[in-house]
Amino acid sequence: MLINIEKLVPHPANDQILPSLTKEEKKNLEESLTKQIKPVPLDVLERKDGMYLVLDGNNRLSLLNQNGHKGDLECFILGKEEDWSFEKQEEYMLNTNLTRRNLSKKQKMDIAKMQTAKGRTQDEVSKILGISQQTVSNYTKDIKETRQDVLKESIARLRGAGLTQEKTGEVVGLAQQSVANIEKELNIPQNVENREIEPIILEVKNKLSPNEVLCLASSKPRVKKIKSNTLSEDYKKLKEENRLLNEELQYLKKEKKEMSLKIEEQANSIKEWELKASSVISYSENTLTDEHLGLSEKDEQSNDNEDEQPEDERLDMPDEDEQLGTSDEEKQLLSEWTFNFVPKLGKQCAKNAITQEKIEFNTKSKENARAELLKKLKERR
Incomplete structure (x- = not known):
């Protein structure tokens, strides 16, 4: 049957059910349409509004619209839309494309992931694609786990908000018993307040959408x-x-x-x-003794003899302090000291009569030695 292209409506879930065309597939399809090779009829469902929902041929319809095609297309009407559930539509779309298209392993795995995200079991997916269940499990394990986590979270939110198990099952697409089994694993606080449940239901449905599950799993x-x-x-x-x-x-x-x-x-x-x-x-x-300083008893006696002069001579000699112009204070400082020239050392040596301290001077002159001793004694003070 010929139907005008303007009355043909692409299936809204086509991209979620089937993998996109590869570059090579798209190129081949464009060439066949350009050469006006007679295309395979489009499989459609008749809608109540007079439009037709395309189940098979969505890619052809998309390319023809892009090229600005006008006129009628050959179509095959499968029946009325209201007689076909979404699951039946999806199964038909999968079967026809799997039969006609030579899908690669990657494309089959993309379909397996999408079907798992929708809630199909690994056994169901393996039968649809004609591959082993273990292969499906290897590629969809993370998606299955992610969807299970989202289901638990969704059930907890709906039941916590006061929704019944039956209604909760309808929202998440599970039987009431399945909801009850999952609920046993959860710690759900009952918070039945006067709250609107519709926003929660809408949010849960969005989270359980296949694309959202795939996004969460891939992240x-x-x-x-x-x-x-x-x-x-x-x-x-x-x-x-x-x-x-x-x-x-x-x-x-x-x-x-x-x-x-x-x-x-x-x-x-x-x-x-x-x-x-x-x-x-x-x-x-x-x-340091007199012997180290080179003094002997004879030297001392000799010195003493030298000092023993006739009384008349000593009286006639001027006082040594007077000769040096020594002050009374300096005389007091020198009163405890005696000076002796040590021939062996070739220097003057002074000795304190009270402390027995001995000091050597690098000079033979007694006057110089007296002057140096005065200086030392003044510095000590």
Whole structure:
């Protein structure tokens, strides 16, 4: 039967039921239409409004409309739309395309995923596509799990909002008993308030739509992969940072050990110098005797004899302090000290009569030695 192209309506679920044409399939179809090869009639259902719903031939109709085709097309009327349920329409569309089109493995797997997202069992899908159930399971496991998760969430929301098990089953497409079985696994808070249920039902139906389920299922592996990659990268970074920190730690330990050895060496050196200094001080204080200074009893007697002059001569000689112009204060400082020239050392030596302290002067002159001693004594004050 010829039907005007303007009365033909594409099936709204065609893209959800069947895979899109490959580039090669589309090219071949366009060439056949351009060469005016007689196309296979379109299979349609008659609608109440006088229009015709296309079950088979949606791709041809789409290309003809794109090319601006006008006029009639050969069609085969299968019956009235109201006599065909959506499931029956879907089954017919699948069967005719699987028979006519030489679908690739990928296209068959796309169909398997879509049918699983709609709620078909793996056994049903394997029979429709003519492939093993294990093959279907391998390609649709994540979709089946995702749809099951969405079903549980949907049932929990509907039952929590006060919808009956029977009505809930109608919304999610399950029998009442199936809803009851799933509900046993859930902890559903009963919140029967005066709330509108319709928005919840609409939201649940949208979430259970095949495209939404496919979208959720396809996003899960990507998220896992991203997380896995991120964790792997983070682990590598942490491992590298740990390696660098260990290297730095070993370097610091080595540096600490070297510093400890240096400190120990310096401490030992200081102790040695302290011992030497102590020995020198002890030697200068305790072992410097008249004998070390080169004095003998004869020298002292000789010096004493030299000092013993006739009384008349001493009276005639001027006072040594007077000769040097020494003040009373300086005389007081020098009163405890005696000076002797030590021939062996070739220098003057002063000795304190009270403390027995001895001081050597690098000079043979007694006057110079007195002047140096005065300076030292004043500095001490």
